[in-house]
Amino acid sequence: MWWDLAFKIFNFAVLATGLYIFVKKPLGAFLKKRQESIKQAIEEAERAKQEGEKALHEYEARLKKLDQEIEGIRRTLIREGERERERIIKEAQQMAEKIKKQATLSAQQELKMVKLQLQEEMAAMTVQLAEDLLKKHLKPKDHERLVDEYIERVRSLQ
């Protein structure tokens, strides 16, 4: 029983020693490498975190600036819109004034034409009436008188 236990302990001691002799070196190297790798990964993560934070700050700053830019553009657009509105209103007023003037001129000309036409029609009617009356009432004596007057006028031209 004791012997058995001693043998097992001895076996374990031999195995442990063997293991220590054969595994110590590569395991140490592996662990060291692993440690360095983890360290590097931590450093990279740290760096990435810092960069991320930096980018975040930058983006935040840019966003803040963008808001200002948007506000500026909005104001500019409002200003330009106001100016455009004023220009359109001014142009519309000028156009309305022009149309009004043209309409007035056209109406005046139309009135003038109508007046002239009326005058001409009245003149034609008056003369037609006079002609009809003359044709009806001129007697041979009147014709003779007209010829005599003509002769007198011809003589006065001599």
Added chain:
Amino acid sequence: MINRKIARRYAKALMNIGQEDGNYDRYWQELDAFTSIFQQEEQLREVLRNPTFNIPRRQAIIKEIGARLRLSPVTINFLQLLVDKDRMMYLPDITSLYRELVDEAAGRARAHLITAHDLSKKKIEELTQGLQGLVGKQVIMEVETDPSLIGGVVARIGDTVYDGSVKTQLERLKEILAKG
């Protein structure tokens, strides 16, 4: 315009002959007689102006008419010359211009008188004397009646018009009234 120029050249040529032999008045009467027939007879006009009829044939027609009208050889030759030179279409213009030349040479003026109503001989005589005094020449009256004048008379001597018609006075009145 060109027609008048050509016609004037022929009228002057005949006038020169007439003034040389002193028969320009006679040639005028003969030319006027032939032109009257020429203007009245469309068939004659067609034949004398148509180049498809040969010149001697057309000249023979003129000679025949000339003999019947007892035209002088000068007038017949003149008309035959017009056929020869293909100028028969200008005959009315030539006659009219020749008449002007004859009137001028004879110291007389031709007045075209238009009256609204027929005038007595006495009135026409008075008008003739009045116009003679005005133009300083003997005036030959050509009287025409046109009732559209309504009243009064219109006399045209050359390019001058002496308008004493009621129609023209009414036209002037219409213009004045229309202008306001």
